[in-house]
Amino acid sequence: MRKKISPKLFKNKKRVWIIGGIGFLVLLVLGFNLFAGGGKNDKASESPTASKVTKGQLASSTLLTGMVKAQSEQYVYFDNTIGRNATVTVSVGEEVSVGQQLVQYDSTSAQAAYDTASRAYNKAVRDRNYFQQYGTAPAASAQTSSDSDEDDSTTTVSPQQRQQTEASNYQTLQDYNDAIANAASELEKAQDVLNQTVIVSDANGTVVEVADSVDPASKESQTLVHVTSEGQFEIQGTLTEYDIPNISVGQKVKITSKVYPDQTWTGKVSYVSNYPKQNANQSTGTSGNSGQSGSQYEYKVQLTSPIGKLKQGFNVSLEVTKDDDALLVPVTAVTKKGSDNYVWVYDDETQKIKQVKVKLGNADAKQQEIASGLKEGQKVITKADKSFKDGETLKDVMDADSKKSKDTSGEEVRSSD
Structure with a gap:
């Protein structure tokens, strides 16, 4: 139970x-x-760590792409506003110099307009000179002469009449001067139109292309003459706004081509534009950071090594490096306050820290260039604490390289003096 x-x-x-x-x-x-x-x-x-300010170079370099172009190049296109008939005065392979004629447009109408303007100018000058010499216009001189022969009596001229005559003569002279100025302006315009019928070379080079014929009615661009500085190349391309801080004129460049992967060329940056391209899609080459959104700027690189097998139109890769060493600190050592940058400098002797304003240069994933504010050999706290105060004493600070304590007490002591 x-x-x-x-x-x-x-x-x-x-x-x-x-x-x-x-x-x-x-x-x-x-x-x-x-x-x-x-x-x-x-x-x-965890104890704070300090790292020495050293001189060196960043591990990374700036990579760009570009195209091999002639240092000087000129395209002459057919322009039907100048004339419908154009004659090329050079041939393919011919060496030309600056100022040498390349194309002659039909100048019949332009020459006739210039001759007319020239005659008008010369007549205006003659009329003024005649008035200055005889005090009357050429057309009225004959009538004035006959009137004076018929009237032999002495005419008394009052001061008022004399003043009016002088004023009238002055105004007439100014009219002649204005006529000369207008005629000179027309002559200059006619000269410009006539000059446009002759196209000359802008640079020393070789003629590499000549048009056999052109269609005056065509709306497409038609090349009459192509002149290039054969054997004198440079690299042209564009770089993004993110590359601008890392690129400056004079920097050395290492150049490679996929066509000849076992060869390298050297050069130096010769030009960086201060103004962005209006249409970045028309660039001849873009930087490695071109995938990022942002403005693009034209650059040029001058070759400093023999051209070798490089050909105009080759797409090449460029590695831009710095020659001079820079002061380096860990990127984590830099703190920002407003628009200014600071680091905490540590003094081994006093064991105190001081906040120092610095100017930054380039940086990679680990190191930051310091343009001004620090000296080689100084120590900076690798990672600042928000509670740090200027003049504060830090003990038990570890060396960032050796990780050895500067204080054997085993305890961190922080105090403000």
């Missing part, structure tokens, strides 16, 4: 289970807090 459990005993067991569960939860919370607190204490016990 089964024994019946007393209600009182059942209640006691239930109470034990509840108390046990509460105790377990308390232990669990305490254990978690101890674990978290231990992690915080371990983190708090």
Whole structure:
């Protein structure tokens, strides 16, 4: 026969289970807090580290792409606004110099307009000279002469009449001067139109292309003559606004081509535009960062090694490096306040830190160039704490390279003097 459990005993067991569960939860919370607190204490016990300011170069370099182009190149296109008939006066392979004629347009109408303007100018000059000599216009001189022959009597001229005559003569002279100026302007315009019928070379080079014929009615561009400085190449391309801080005129460049992967050429940056291209899609070559959005700027690289097998139109890769060493600190050592940058300089002797304003240069993933504000050999805190104060004393500072403590006490002591 089964024994019946007393209600009182059942209640006691239930109470034990509840108390046990509460105790377990308390232990669990305490254990978690101890674990978290231990992690915080371990983190708090980490000593600050200091790194020496060294001289060197960044591990990374700037990569660009570009195209081999002639140093000087000229395209002469047919222009039907100048004339409908154009005659090329050079041939393919001919060496030309600056100012040498390349194309002659039909100048019949331009020459006739120039001759007319020239005659008008000469007449205006003659009329003024005649007036200055005889005091009257050439057309009226004959009538004035006959009138004076018929009237032999002496005429008395009043001061008022004399003044009016002088004023009239002055005004007439100014009119002649204005006529000369207008005629000179028309002559200059006619000269410009006539000059446009003759196209000359802008540079010394070789004629590499000549058009056999052109269609005056065509709306497409038609090349009449192409002149290039054969054997004198440069690299042209564009770089993004993100590359601008890392590129300057005079930097050395290493050049490679996929056509000849086992060969390299050298050069130097000769030009970087201060103005962005209006249409970046028309660039001859783009930088390695061209995938990023941003403005693009034209650049040129002058070759300093023999051209060798390089040909005009080759697409090449360029690696831009710096010649001079720069002061380097860990990137984590730099803090920003507003628009200014700072580092915390650590003094081994006094064990104090000082906040120093610096000017930054280029940077890679690990190191930051310092353009001004620091000296080689100084020590900087590699990772600043927000609670740092200028003039504060730091002990137990670890050397970033050796990771050895400068204080054997094993405890970090920080105090403000």
